[in-house]
Amino acid sequence: LGGSISRALQQMSNATIIDEKVLNECLNEISRALLQSDVQFKMVRDMQVNIKKIVNLDDLAAGHNKRKIIQQAIFNELCKMLDPGKPSYTLKKGKTSVVMFVGLQGSGKTTTCTKYAYYHQKKGWKPALVCADTFRAGAFDQLKQNATKAKIPFYGSYMESDPVKIAEEGVERFKKENCDLIIVDTSGRHKQEAALFEEMRQVSEATKPDLVIFVMDSSIGQAAFDQAQAFKQSVAVGAVIVTKMDGHAKGGGALSAVAATKSPVIFIGTGEHMDEFEVFDVKPFVSRLLGMGDWSGFMDKIHEVVPMDQQPELLQKLSEGNFTLRIMYEQFQNILKMGPIGQVFSMIPGFSQELMPKGREKESQARIKRFMTMMDSMTNEELDSSNPKLMNESRIMRIARGSGRPVREVMEMLEEYKRLAKIWSKMKGLKIPKKGEMSAL
Numbered sequence: 180l181g182g183s184i185s186r187a188l189q190q191m192s193n194a195t196i197i198d199e200k201v202l203n204e205c206l207n208e209i210s211r212a213l214l215q216s217d218v219q220f221k222m223v224r225d226m227q228v229n230i231k232k233i234v235n236l237d238d239l240a241a242g243h244n245k246r247k248i249i250q251q252a253i254f255n256e257l258c259k260m261l262d263p264g265k266p267s268y269t270l271k272k273g274k275t276s277v278v279m280f281v282g283l284q285g286s287g288k289t290t291t292c293t294k295y296a297y298y299h300q301k302k303g304w305k306p307a308l309v310c311a312d313t314f315r316a317g318a319f320d321q322l323k324q325n326a327t328k329a330k331i332p333f334y335g336s337y338m339e340s341d342p343v344k345i346a347e348e349g350v351e352r353f354k355k356e357n358c359d360l361i362i363v364d365t366s367g368r369h370k371q372e373a374a375l376f377e378e379m380r381q382v383s384e385a386t387k388p389d390l391v392i393f394v395m396d397s398s399i400g401q402a403a404f405d406q407a408q409a410f411k412q413s414v415a416v417g418a419v420i421v422t423k424m425d426g427h428a429k430g431g432g433a434l435s436a437v438a439a440t441k442s443p444v445i446f447i448g449t450g451e452h453m454d455e456f457e458v459f460d461v462k463p464f465v466s467r468l469l470g471m472g473d474w475s476g477f478m479d480k481i482h483e484v485v486p487m488d489q490q491p492e493l494l495q496k497l498s499e500g501n502f503t504l505r506i507m508y509e510q511f512q513n514i515l516k517m518g519p520i521g522q523v524f525s526m527i528p529g530f531s532q533e534l535m536p537k538g539r540e541k542e543s544q545a546r547i548k549r550f551m552t553m554m555d556s557m558t559n560e561e562l563d564s565s566n567p568k569l570m571n572e573s574r575i576m577r578i579a580r581g582s583g584r585p586v587r588e589v590m591e592m593l594e595e596y597k598r599l600a601k602i603w604s605k606m607k608g609l610k611i612p613k614k615g616e617m618s619a620l
């Protein structure tokens with residue numbers, strides 16, 4: 180996919196005369212990529228029309244960095260399509276908000292409810308979960324298990340079969356307990372059915388939610404628009420969460436959901452675990468839609484800040500997807516040497532924030548140096564392995580002793596490694612652009 184877009188843009192750069200025909204060819208090729216990413220046909224067509232209005236052929240003809248102009252225009256247009264123009268309801272800490280989750284069965288509602296609760300709990304909210312799904316067997320058990328793990332109070336019933344009654348009672352109870360974020364999980368059906376929407380309408384009427392969140396599986400493809408619209412017609416959907424972004428689907432259906440509900444995407448789900456949940460960030464999302472990966476900016480930056488002689492080797496390692504402790508060590512060396520490389524890592528979601536938070540560069544550097552001291556006590560086998568299981572207890576103790584650092588810090592360093600390795604694993608199979616192709620995408 181990314182390849183086809185790169186090719187399209189490459190073709191453009193080779194054409195000596197940029198005319199409308201070339202622009203069309205380029206747009207068509209990018210449109211195909213978007214359709215493959217599940218962006219709705221009509222939206223792709225609208226995007227094409229808008230791009231033609233925006234991109235000034237004379238500018239292109241004059242040779243003003245053609246590829247950048249078109250790329251930027253398409254990128255901006257897609258970002259705009261994901262922005263409904265108004266933010267979603269803002270929760271206020273200490274003031275009770277009721278948030279209702281809706282979506283088809285299997286979309287990830289129950290999982291996402293807990294993630295959402297957990298996310299806010301960490302930020303000082305007092306959340307609670309209400310299970311108003313009496314349709315799916317085991318729904319209450321699932322929510323109970325999740326809630327217990329996250330130490331979040333929950334409400335539900337094995338006996339009561341009326342979801343409206345449970346929802347009402349649950350919300351009532353948690354209001355009394357001064358919870359400031361009461362989350363109502365609802366049932367879904369496999370298909371869009373009248374009974375489901377009637378149930379959603381009634382639960383909403385009984386609980387008066389401040390916000391209704393539509394949960395959407397990133398892989399539902401072209402069905403997203405109708406699905407989102409059907410929910411919007413029965414309850415006041417005010418936000419969208421796209422789940423399973425860790426899979427292969429690019430989530431182009433999100434554009435449809437935004438259009439159908441006139442609501443923004445607020446979070447994405449990136450795994451089954453409680454903390455695999457990210458605040459929605461439009462730019463990496465659109466990069467991914469276009470098949471650019473989250474890595475396009477990163478690759479550009481690598482060329483700016485990683486020493487020339489180290490680049491091919493690093494890129495090769497990255498594309499193999501084997502992130503070893505030694506690679507981490509070498510990258511730490513770069514970070515300390517170059518300082519501004521922090522910028523490079525800020526291109527990667529979840530990276531800079533924790534490794535080099537803004538304003539805390541000094542502390543971060545000291546931490547990185549400590550990590551390196553510990554890594555100096557590692558064997559070659561340990562440094563060159565990409566298997567974290569290798570690091571058993573006795574090895575951890577040995578490294579702690581050898582480096583004179585507490586075991587806790589060794590563990591922390593290994594956690595950091597695991598986190599980075601996970602991010603790095605996404606680079607596996609990455610096509611390494613040759614020199615000169617770099618600025619194309």
Ligand code: GDP
Nearest residue numbers: 284285286287288289290422423448449450451
């Ligand atoms: P519900 O029927 O809408 O309540 O959906 P569930 O919350 O029960 O989720 C259905 C399945 O999707 C479960 O197996 C979840 O673990 C899984 N799931 C939910 N969100 C994600 C996600 O972001 N990534 C992945 N990989 N799996 C997810």
Ligand code: MG
Nearest residue numbers: 288289312318
């Ligand atoms: Mg559920």
